[in-house]
Amino acid sequence: MPALVLLGAQWGDEGKGKATDLLGGSVDYVVRYQGGNNAGHTVVVGDQKYALHLLPSGILSPGCVPVIGNGVVVDPSVLLSELSGLNERGVDTSRLLLSGNAHLITPYHTEVDKVTERFLGKRKIGTTGRGIGPAYADKINRVGIRVQDLFDESILTQKVEAALDFKNQVLAKLYNRRAVRTEQIVEELLGYADELRGYVADTTLILNNAVDEGKVVLFEGGQGTLLDVDHGTYPFVTSSNPTAGGACTGAGVGPTKISRVIGILKAYTTRVGAGPFPTELLDADGESLREIGGERGVTTGRDRRCGWFDAVIARYATRVNGLTDFFLTKLDVLTGWERIPVCVGYEIEGRRTDELPFSQSDFHHAKPVYEFLPGWSEDITKAKSFSDLPKNAQGYVKALEEMSGAPISAIGVGPGRDETIQINPFL
Ligand code: GDP
Ligand code: IMO
Ligand code: MG
Helix, strand or coil, X not given: CCEEEEEECCCCCCCHHHHHHHHHCCCCEEEECCCCCCCCEEEEECCEEEEECCXXXXXXXXXXXXXXXXXXXXXXXXXXXXXXXXXXXXXXXXCXXXXXXXXXXXXXXXXHHHHHHHHHHHHCCCCCCCCHHHHHHHHHCCCXXXXXXXXXXXXXXXXHHHHHHHHHHHHHHHCCCCCCCHHHHHHHHHHHHHHHHCCEXXXXXXXXXXXXXXXXXXXXXXCCHHHCCCCCCCCCCXXXXXXXXXXXXXXXXXXXXXXXXXXXXXXXXXXXXXCCCCCECCCHHHHHHHHHHCCECCCCCCECEEECEXXXXXXXXXXXXXXXXXXXXXXXXXXXXXXXXXXXXXXXXXXXXXXXXXXXXXXXXXXXXXEEEEXXXXXXXXXXXXXXXXXXXXXXXXXXXXXXXXXXXXXXXXXXXXXXXXXXXXX
């Protein structure tokens, strides 16, 4: 059972951090393969709560090597402060490996992210403002700065100069901002070099060797399937590929090496930022889901938009990721509703569809078609096996499984490591 991918099946914040942490004890490597510090992964261990942004959740499991792959965009100041924050809490971070091919987020990327959003006005994406989109844009435009450039001052200066040539025109002439000086950026970036040097490694080689030796490698996605730049609700997406294929490009491991793809699926739906969301609730039920589920962003502190479970999206996630299993999270949050609506299809201009429409305009007009499942009122947070769940909670899980196209192999009934019902082992 060498390589597994664990990714978000909805719009992010499904509970990936908890799921990764849960497996961490039996895994040799946990690898982030895309995104950056736009992610906010919460892990609760005993009475300790950790919010991880850039570091793979495996960092909290002694014996597990956390890896930041080439597909990640790295803000070096955030990385170093996240590492020192964990060190202060007694977490050993010395095992971290960082790909020399990962691209850097620099202060001009964050600046461009914020200023672009401001100028988009009401058409804004609602990004996290962490410079993610501009850093990936530079990567694709071949004017990005990579981790390895930190160790060659002359190359670094040339590359920053080339990147700023164009960017300063945009900042000054289009957005009326002050131009950024090359020397200032180079000096700041060089200041991180010594501290980062010891982590940098040929991660692709190490991971391929690990898989070949039968070690267990877990790829941890950031964001979620519907935020994928190719398969999500474009343009209201992030600028990378959280979907399963992204694990291959973002870590340099071929698809033939991956044996299992686990989709993390919340028992209802949330979204942060702008964009279509058919089952969104703008009423008291939405407010209750937000309150009971604690649905506030880990990265930006924004309230998450909340809605009922959407089986069309779950089926779509199964399809585009080739999911082998689901980990259903936050079932406990639904305790107390007399009946729970579940979206089984959409109605678009009078026509019923059971698939995610490929046209953006159609998706914007999609109205959810609901089935109503009976709820439960018993506390389920102490449940240790499927049979401990009340009959109606069992029925809800079984119904979701049937609608979603892959077996539900684990169920979250609380935020803690031990508040999980394992139905089929992942390893
Ligand atoms: P991620 O970005 O996918 O890692 O998810 P976040 O950490 O942003 O949001 C998930 C939130 O739900 C966190 O506060 C978790 O501690 C919490 N959580 C995860 N699984 C469960 C669960 O099964 N039940 C409850 N009540 N909370 C959970
Ligand atoms: P985790 O890993 C939820 C959303 C932003 C915005 C869009 C683009 O915790 O699930 P970006 O800054 O990436 O350019 O913003 O994507 N977004 C997330 N939403 N969870 C996340 O990460 C997210 N990362 C980005 O809110 O709508
Ligand atoms: Mg999150």
